[in-house]
């Protein structure tokens with residue numbers, strides 16, 4: 168198949184003395200969406216945050232093993248973390264728009280990348296809001312505070328903010344966990360669309376969602392990768408008994 | 420009634436009495452100052468100087484002291500806020516929280532807050548006036564005396580050191596109150612740490628930082644001991660022309676009036692007037708800062724929806 172975006176091999180991760188990931192191997196392919204599933208505390212967020220090195224922000228963490236982005240080691244000393252995060256965007260489980268206007272929320276990342284002209288900003292903000300299926304709801308109130316939006320709108324704003332800077336990969340940590348079914352459906356639709364442009368990695372607790380939006384699925388248990396395969400296989404004919412129990416809801 | 424009830428009544432009475440005593444004391448003190456001080460108030464008193472008779476209630480004024488106090492507080496604020504904020508930013512955003520250095524710095528800040536203010540005065544004399552000022556003179560003026568003497572700038576610097584812990588602690592609290600998600604959201608977009616702090620964290624922390632500044636101003640306006648050796652003058656014929664001149668100060672003036680007057684009865688009205696002006700000035704400085712903060716809070720609230 169085509170060249171992988173991320174190649175993860177024998178990845179181990181520690182929070183202080185506590186090991187959270189054990190010899191994880193996963194390959195993330197371009198323009199596909201990959202889902203991480205597994206019970207709470209199995210290390211999905213940890214692995215996701217290794218991909219844009221957000222874990223660097225947590226004190227006393229340690230990584231061993233290999234993660235390569237297009238063949239380039241992610242934790243190599245010459246890697247510029249700031250540049251990496253521009254290429255690998257992230258949407259957090261808890262939506263976190265800035266306490267600024269809707270416009271400024273999206274302009275923030277663009278300005279950091281050097282987009283300053285009013286017209287460019289306006290164009291790209293509109294484009295990203297359209298992609299995030301939020302434009303119609305906010306086009307008349309771009310100068311209002313983002314905090315006044317509903318939870319689902321805030322999450323879509325965060326998605327718009329992340330895709331406005333045109334990353335290559337979009338990491339999404341349970342983007343729908345706080346949303347109602349309507350907003351969830353909108354975001355799932357959005358993911359299908361976004362796949363054309365971006366590579367998506369999504370963490371979810373919702374099995375149907377994983378089945379609907381992802382091409383590949385990785386199932387984790389207690390920090391170990393149990394099974395990684397195309398989504399249809401994981402959900403219809405998993406190789407591992409634990410996987411089968413989990414996806415059918417007979418777990419634990 | 421049962422014994423328990425008696426105890427409870429007695430306890431309520433005791434605490435109530437204590438509260439009443441404190442309130443009564445404040446009322447008596449303030450009432451006394453306002454009452455006797457108001458008698459001395461006049462435009463001549465506020466805008467006049469001391470050249471025609473420092474200890475004569477009919478002739479003395481306090482304008483030079485008002486000027487000196489305001490100049491001191493403004494310079495002090497200009498000095499302490501940036502240093503305090505930068506220190507707090509380092510401690511909360513950059514330093515490793517459990518590291519020995521961080522703990523040592525924190526301990527030092529806490530100890531600094533407990534040092535008696537007269538010690539700051541001596542420190543200011545030794546460090547700012549003699550060491551820094553003397554150093555400047557040696558290096559730039561060939562040993563001629565320009566900086567190695569008590570001056571407004573050294574008094575302000577000393578006062579800034581004195582109020583530093585207040586600003587640092589208030590800023591640290593304000594920074595810690597900014598949700599972690601904002602920082603992560605910014606960093607995940609490829610912002611540098613500095614951009615994140617500058618554009619996302621500090622604007623949110625601004626009201627808290629101003630609270631620190633307000634507390635510092637309140638403290639700085641009233642302290643006398645730190646400036647006695649570092650810049651305040653007993654008497655000056657002119658207003659200070661620059662930061663290297665000495666200055667007169669309301670608090671120090673109170674000290675001078677009450678210890679140096681040849682006839683305390685005739686000086687008393689000036690004393691009351693000066694204290695009242697000092698109180699009003701502190702109140703005004705605080706009020707300004709509180710209003711600025713309220714403005715910023717309102718703006719933030721608008722942004723926070």
Ligand SMILES: Nc1ncnc2c1ncn2[C@@H]1O[C@H](COP(=O)(O)OP(=O)(O)OP(=O)(O)O)[C@@H](O)[C@H]1O
Pocket residue numbers: 182185187205206207208209210211212213214225
């Ligand atoms: N900052 C941290 N410090 C210490 N341990 C942590 C930290 N974050 C996570 N862990 C631990 O690492 C393990 C994996 O956590 P992680 O957040 O990756 O799980 P998860 O699969 O995302 O769970 P959930 O579905 O509940 O979000 C857990 O045992 C957790 O307690």
Ligand SMILES: [Mg+2]
Pocket residue numbers: 211212213340
């Ligand atoms: Mg998680």
